[in-house]
Amino acid sequence: MITNLKPYSAYKDSGVEWLGQVPEHWEVVPLKRLAWFKSGAGFPVHHQGDASAEIPFFKVSDMNIPGNEKYLRVCANTVSTTVAQGLGATVFPAGTIVFPKVGGALLTNKRRIAANQCCIDNNMMACVARNGNREFLFLVMSYIDLGQFAQPGPVPAISEGEVREIRVALPSAAEQTAIVRFLDWAERRIRRVIRARKRRIKLLEEYKQALIHQAVTGKIDVRTGQPYPAYKPSGVEWLGDVPEHWEVVPIKRAFSSMDYGISESGSDSGTIRLLTMGHLKNGQVIIPDTGGVDTVDPNLLLSPGDLLFNRTNSAELVGKVALFSGYVSPVTFASYLVRMRPTKENEPEFLNLVLNDASTLSRARREAIPSLHQSNLNPTRYGRLCIALPPKAEQQAILQRLREQTENIDAVIAATRREIELLREYCTRLIADVVTGKVDVREVAAQLPEEPDEEDAPWMDDEERAQGETLNGEDDHATLSEEDE
Incomplete structure (x- = not known):
């Protein structure tokens, strides 16, 4: 933070309620x-x-x-x-x-x-x-x-x-120049710190995703931190070798049903909450605050543990999967989403991680059929894709270990995001204080060194x-x- 900024020596009433006191010579x-x-x-x-x-x-x-x-x-x-x-x-x-x-x-x-x-x-x-x-x-x-x-x-x-x-x-013309010079200098430094914090978040998120990828693809046994004792060819080129005791199955084998959603258009007046693609965020279903439709087939309501698969959208979003983990009743889903109910032999949360892994997503999107403005990946094509799964008890053990390993990462990411919010709030407050004359920056501005143009500054994105x-x-x-x- 920037310190040693002092108020002006004398103030006067501006006569404007929201401005309050301003420097006497302004x-x-x-x-x-x-x-x-x-x-x-x-x-x-x-x-x-x-x-x-x-x-x-x-x-x-x-x-x-x-x-x-x-x-x-x-x-x-x-x-x-x-x-x-x-x-x-x-x-x-x-x-x-x-x-x-x-x-x-x-x-x-x-x-x-x-x-x-x-x-x-x-x-x-x-x-x-x-x-x-x-x-x-x-x-x-x-x-x-x-x-x-x-x-x-x-x-x-x-x-x-x-x-x-x-x-x-x-203020005077000279003081305007000093204020612009100071705030330009200050904002550069705040942006520099924010960029460093963003870089930290990116590295932590990449590390977290790499950890999850290694765990759900069997590259590392997260319980020991080492590779599994023995591997076998999966028979699927893009999967490669998998742990010897894991089973390679088509996606449809991991689910007891794969159902299309409702075709009716949602409205804010409905009593049954309607989920759309926008409610699938970071692998989780975000429940809307308001309803969407008045009536729906009871067989098309969601239950905890259901996964939603986005079958129709842009090439970057098709194949997106999210887990419905809470219990809010009644909730249904739009026709371009597919509800997938895991078999009792599989943990929904583990399947969610597997299907959202970059390797699975990229392969799924290759199967999508492009059209004029979107891509389409129907459940049949999607269901034929193969994934490797350990026994349910091992899925649960992997999930528990991943939770332990990612808890600290998530805490650091959350704290860093809060730092960024505080820095932005501070920057906004600093600009307001300087431009309204709450602090005097003339002396500081006069002592600032010359700096390269922004386009030449290597720390900027x-x-x-x-x-x-x-x-x-x-x-x-x-x-x-x-x-x-």
């Missing part, structure tokens, strides 16, 4: 002094889907595309100058700050900077700096909670006029580089004009 001004604001234009469906024109046309959903974490560079739609004129869409310059202005997206308080000239749709608003320090303006816009200024009602919304009048604290890049050919540290509108 001004309190409406946002219209710093930038002009304009909403986007309607974007009819028949103009969407063209990615070959010269002007990006951003929608709120584009803010979530990987690579667009700070700077909007990737888009799903473009328009020509002629089409933009026909739509009455403003072409905003590079460096424009954009954000959602209506609905639930407004409450997320996401802010992005357009890397190039662009248009935006009518669910978004643009903020264009008045020949000034766009990075400082971006910081100011980022800490403002637009939700507290939004019009009340079932669908929150905010207008250009309302945004223009929001009052913010404004692609996502972090996208968040930290400066705009090519743009002067990001010019001062904000104080001319009124």
